[in-house]
Amino acid sequence: MSGPEQPAPGILRLTCETPPPPGWPRPFFYLLGREKLLLIDTGYREEQTVSRLQSLLMRNSARLEKLVITHGHVDHAGAMAEIKDRFAPRIFAHEMEKDLLEARGLALAVDEWLTGEPVIESEAGPLKVLSTPGHSPGHICLWLEQQRALFTGDLVVGEGTSFVGPPDGDMSSYMRSLQKIKQLEAELIFPGHGPVIREPKRHLASLVEHRLLRETQILLLLKQGPATSRELETRIYAGLIHPGLYGVAEMTVMGHLVKLEKEGKVVSETVGGEKKYRLLVPLPF
Ligand SMILES: [Zn+2]
Incomplete structure (x- = not known):
């Protein structure tokens, strides 16, 4: 202290x-x-x-x-x-x-x-x-x-x-x-x-925007084909964060995936012993 x-x-x-x-x-x-x-x-x-x-x-x-x-x-x-x-x-x-x-x-x-x-x-x-x-x-x-x-x-x-x-x-x-x-x-x-x-107003607006952007990024990556949370994490965070945070970043991706699954936008299936996520809805972008 x-x-x-x-x-x-x-x-x-x-x-x-x-x-x-x-x-x-x-x-x-x-x-x-x-x-x-x-x-x-x-x-x-x-x-x-x-x-x-x-x-x-x-x-x-x-x-x-x-x-x-x-x-x-x-x-x-x-x-x-x-x-x-x-x-x-x-x-x-x-x-x-x-x-x-x-x-x-x-x-x-x-x-x-x-x-x-x-x-x-x-x-x-x-x-x-x-x-x-x-x-x-x-x-x-x-x-x-x-x-x-x-x-x-x-x-x-x-x-x-x-x-x-x-x-x-x-x-x-x-x-x-x-x-x-x-x-x-x-x-x-x-x-x-x-x-x-x-400047809480600006800070909070950018936080919400950041989460929505991350969600969109995940959906766009899944549009290219099913992927594991680790694969998504690597594509999103490689070179952007301290290597000590890769595990946490994967869990953050998981957090988004659980939300998207609850909303019926993605589904998870086990393929060859790996849990992969697949896009369920057409994207407007
Ligand atoms: Zn805490």
Whole structure:
């Protein structure tokens, strides 16, 4: 957690020391308030985060009252148990994220499983919980209406795109969640990775466009003949991304394929032991 930034009044933006795997972006998390603090996400599990939080709290005579988890991946929820042990905040996560947190041994730290879209009070203002599945089943965003600021976890990242694919992701839900947060007309987005987004409208429009473009690209490739997810991934991403991300890119392609299959636009069939996808509909282009 190198030096915290203060991107808006009453909001500190923190990161951790653990380097992410090659090609992956560093996680960011946020501390809200002045005396009774609320933390959104924790970064990776590491002792430095806990000790730096400790000195930050002592310096400001503050107390960590609440911790809200946007979703259960280890770069966002990894230090939950350690933070609970040291500061005993009340910990919130969405009930739809329970399985994922259980699988990572983190569910026991949660005090309150959120259902629906409640409001969580903070010194920076009331935080409205928004259910935004897609990156993971119980992913939430937090809407600080008072500052027209949205904390997006991994639904929207500051640079590039978030991973949406099996086993945790669902592209159809992801697209619906993007449309949902577009309606808010936020003025600031505090993402779980990458820089603070100061032009949310443009950023969100380009994200939606990017996903639709990728979908079109997959359909066009399938027009040339059936292909496996790996073949599609190679044709789309070769030379464009860090080799450490090829596996993730294939899963992202899978995410699109699952959506297209649900929509009846493609079908999968096993040919010679390989799962190939075939186009089912004529393309208007
Ligand atoms: Zn994630």
